[in-house]
Amino acid sequence: MKKLALILIIVGAINWGLIGLFQFDLVATLFGGGSQEGAFARVIYTLVGIAGLVSIAFLFDSNER
Template identity: 65%
Template structure:
């Protein structure tokens, strides 16, 4: 699975560089290398870049390793009692 993630990341980097060139210079590198945007090989590259992006979506929502932040929040305020204190009084 690690190999698939690396290939997906490489495809995303290719797509990002291509979009950078399109944005800065109006030059589509993939289309220039493979015979235009409508060429079959260009469409394959565009499709592979899209699939690579979809495969990397879960890593966007995965927890960060080594993140020790405590996500347990306490919603009590100075104007109300938290649930534990309220249960103790009953």
């Protein structure tokens, strides 16, 4: 679960970096036909958001490696 959340967070971070630097939304381009309104793109955005919320618990995890 942690690895999946981390992968989704990385995808989100890369996407936000591309939006910030180049105004290019990679997720929308790949999964929504270039629009943030695409159904599958919205699923990806939702999963990234959930992964971010789940990852808040990692801040308080006492099993640090």
